[in-house]
Amino acid sequence: MSDRAGCPPPTLSVIVPFYNEEENIERMHAALVRALEPLGVSFEMVFVDDGSRDSTAARGEVIARADSRVRLVKFRRNYGQTAAMAAGIEHARGETLITMDGDLQNDPADIELFLAKIAEGYDMVVGWRFNRQDKLVTRKIPSRVANWLIGRVTGIRIQDNGCSLKAFRATLIKHIPLYSEMHRFIPAMASIAGPRLAEIKVRHHARQYGRSKYGLSRVYKVLLDLMVIKTVASFTARPLLWFSLMCTPLVVIGAAAFVAGLVALGQGRPAIPLTGTGVILMMAAMVLLASGTLAELVYKLGDIRPEDFARLTKKSMVDPRPPARVLSRGGVR
Amino acid sequence: MTSAPARLSVLIPVGSRQSPAERLYAEYKAGLELTGLPFEVIFVLDGPQPDYERALLELARRGEPVVVVALTRYFGEATALMVGFEQASGSHILTLPAYLQIEGTEIPALVAALGQADLAVAVREPRASSWFQSLRRRGFHALLEWVTGLDFRDLGCNARALKRKVLEEIRLYGDQQRFLPVLAERQGFRVREVAARQSKEDINRERYRARSYTRGLLDLFNVFFLVRFTKKPLRFFGMIGVGVFTIGLLELAYLVADRMLFSTPLADRPALLLAALMIVLGVQIFALGLLGELIIFTHGGGAKDYQVERIIHYAEDGGDPEIARPATLATDLT
Numbered sequence: 001m002s003d004r005a006g007c008p009p010p011t012l013s014v015i016v017p018f019y020n021e022e023e024n025i026e027r028m029h030a031a032l033v034r035a036l037e038p039l040g041v042s043f044e045m046v047f048v049d050d051g052s053r054d055s056t057a058a059r060g061e062v063i064a065r066a067d068s069r070v071r072l073v074k075f076r077r078n079y080g081q082t083a084a085m086a087a088g089i090e091h092a093r094g095e096t097l098i099t100m101d102g103d104l105q106n107d108p109a110d111i112e113l114f115l116a117k118i119a120e121g122y123d124m125v126v127g128w129r130f131n132r133q134d135k136l137v138t139r140k141i142p143s144r145v146a147n148w149l150i151g152r153v154t155g156i157r158i159q160d161n162g163c164s165l166k167a168f169r170a171t172l173i174k175h176i177p178l179y180s181e182m183h184r185f186i187p188a189m190a191s192i193a194g195p196r197l198a199e200i201k202v203r204h205h206a207r208q209y210g211r212s213k214y215g216l217s218r219v220y221k222v223l224l225d226l227m228v229i230k231t232v233a234s235f236t237a238r239p240l241l242w243f244s245l246m247c248t249p250l251v252v253i254g255a256a257a258f259v260a261g262l263v264a265l266g267q268g269r270p271a272i273p274l275t276g277t278g279v280i281l282m283m284a285a286m287v288l289l290a291s292g293t294l295a296e297l298v299y300k301l302g303d304i305r306p307e308d309f310a311r312l313t314k315k316s317m318v319d320p321r322p323p324a325r326v327l328s329r330g331g332v333r
Numbered sequence: 334m335t336s337a338p339a340r341l342s343v344l345i346p347v348g349s350r351q352s353p354a355e356r357l358y359a360e361y362k363a364g365l366e367l368t369g370l371p372f373e374v375i376f377v378l379d380g381p382q383p384d385y386e387r388a389l390l391e392l393a394r395r396g397e398p399v400v401v402v403a404l405t406r407y408f409g410e411a412t413a414l415m416v417g418f419e420q421a422s423g424s425h426i427l428t429l430p431a432y433l434q435i436e437g438t439e440i441p442a443l444v445a446a447l448g449q450a451d452l453a454v455a456v457r458e459p460r461a462s463s464w465f466q467s468l469r470r471r472g473f474h475a476l477l478e479w480v481t482g483l484d485f486r487d488l489g490c491n492a493r494a495l496k497r498k499v500l501e502e503i504r505l506y507g508d509q510q511r512f513l514p515v516l517a518e519r520q521g522f523r524v525r526e527v528a529a530r531q532s533k534e535d536i537n538r539e540r541y542r543a544r545s546y547t548r549g550l551l552d553l554f555n556v557f558f559l560v561r562f563t564k565k566p567l568r569f570f571g572m573i574g575v576g577v578f579t580i581g582l583l584e585l586a587y588l589v590a591d592r593m594l595f596s597t598p599l600a601d602r603p604a605l606l607l608a609a610l611m612i613v614l615g616v617q618i619f620a621l622g623l624l625g626e627l628i629i630f631t632h633g634g635g636a637k638d639y640q641v642e643r644i645i646h647y648a649e650d651g652g653d654p655e656i657a658r659p660a661t662l663a664t665d666l667t
Contacts (some may be wrong), residue, residue, distance in 0.1 A: 302631025
């Protein structure tokens with residue numbers, strides 16, 4: 001896509017996905033303009049219409065045609081929040097990217113705080129809705145458990161992974177793969193690059209218009225996604241190690257059962273169930289190890305290289321060489 | 334969009350079910366002429382069919398706009414369609430069966446539907462068939478709706494009109510041609526169903542073999558996986574793996590409790606083997622899912638998760654060149 005002449009890339013891009021938010025899109029635009037204009041930085045707003053079925057897209061189009069700072073990326077159909085974020089990030093041109101929800105629950109006035117943190121040298125700033133205005137049982141408690149679990153598993157201990165209001169250095173986030181439903185795990189995913197991470201408290205408003213699109217059903221998905229993140233973020237470069245760790249308990253229990261079976265045999269009792277169990281468990285460990293080897297092969301033939309993530313942070317940028325481009329298929333390796 | 338004048342390319346894969354070339358062509362030609370658009374007809378002979386080929390070449394010799402592609406062996410309808418598409422030069426594609434399913438006079442309605450859609454699939458209506466066939470068909474489509482959430486009524490009808498870009502984006506293989514509307518909808522294209530009168534010939538020809546049932550079901554499973562889990566294999570494998578693992582774990586817990594409370598020696602329980610097997614199987618299925626996730630993470634970089642319809646911004650320069658605007662019948666089909 002070509003940039004228009006006489007229109008240099010802005011300093012700041014604000015990315016807002018909208019899905020069926022017809023009551024909110026105009027208010028969001030007005031609130032953003034009100035919050036951003038006094039900051040004195042050049043900015044753009046990237047609105048992503050995630051295949052809304054109501055008039056969100058039409059209203060967004062009116063805004064985008066009237067305001068040169070707004071671009072509307074319109075999806076063919078609904079692809080989900082992660083895809084909307086990823087598209088917004090792809091089409092944003094600023095040096096600093098801010099993502100936020102389109103439902104007015106985040107306060108655009110907080111953006112100033114995020115910019116200050118980025119200016120301090122942080123690569124990524126995440127919001128913490130410390131005063132969250134949502135239902136306790138279906139939203140807040142599961143979220144607290146999930147955040148604790150995510151912190152335990154990935155080692156990225158932050159209070160609130162689910163808050164959409166985040167700021168990133170563009171070089172960092174544009175190179176972090178986002179797919180499936182990873183928007184809840186952006187900090188964990190970005191940890192591949194080892195960013196300096198800050199967390200700041202943000203205001204959170206109760207939803208005024210429109211309806212919430214989440215429920216409790218996502219718990220199971222979050223758990224599985226967490227497993228995926230652990231696999232790809234912590235062990236990308238050495239999947240065999242990860243698979244070996246998984247098979248350790250199998251080997252230990254299997255060996256124990258096998259020995260117990262032999263003891264039983266020595267006492268003249270039936271030994272098949274215990275020795276058999278031991279053999280099955282140890283066999284399984286071998287199959288897991290084989291999977292791990294296969295994973296090594298997959299990784300070796302893939303496009304992802306740890307060095308691609310090595311130069312994305314501010315600290316690593318003292319070296320004048322530009323960060324390597326990730327996700328390029330083919331080419332020189 | 335300043336497009337070249339619309340032109341129709343008709344793809345006809347010729348498999349084992351076929352109407353005589355002469356009559357088939359005459360019927361379709363009558364319908365195609367009603368659209369008022371220039372057209373070409375591409376026959377793809379799926380496997381050697383010398384007699385049919387001779388008849389088609391005879392048509393071509395008479396100056397009819399017929400192209401014949403002969404495949405050396407049977408490749409299946411989806412491949413035949415893709416091969417034919419490589420030869421197609423038209424802006425709009427029409428796929429038609431090699432035996433009459435709908436009347437040729439319904440073709441204009443099918444093509445006209447592209448004014449508001451990217452793909453139009455014919456629905457044979459009213460449909461004459463035995464109660465058993467219609468039950469079978471309803472069952473299939475109900476299953477499909479349950480799996481994909483899309484409500485189609487007649488995917489068995491091979492008469493479809495589509496814009497060129499649909500087949501440029503979707504590569505069919507195996508027996509997927511039947512699910513083209515599902516895959517297109519999945520890619521974010523607008524799909525419509527168009528009622529069309531069933532041909533009299535088709536009414537007498539309904540026949541299905543057991544083999545096509547099983548293949549249909551396998552294809553459905555294939556589509557199910559493609560549509561739901563391609564980008565998240567762990568959701569699929571994880572579900573099965575965790576389920577099997579849990580059953581094994583419960584059985585094991587029962588055995589251990591039995592041992593602790595009632596001192597039934599574990600060594601005497603062959604059921605222990607089953608429990609261990611289930612636990613192990615669960616872990617392995619789960620590991621397969623993780624492997625799938627690794628493949629996507631390391632190889633999925635080029636494939637995007639989403640399709641952008643267009644980008645709208647300040648209207649000084651008339652917008653992006655890559656924008657695809659929804660076409661109206663007037664601009665798109667003249």
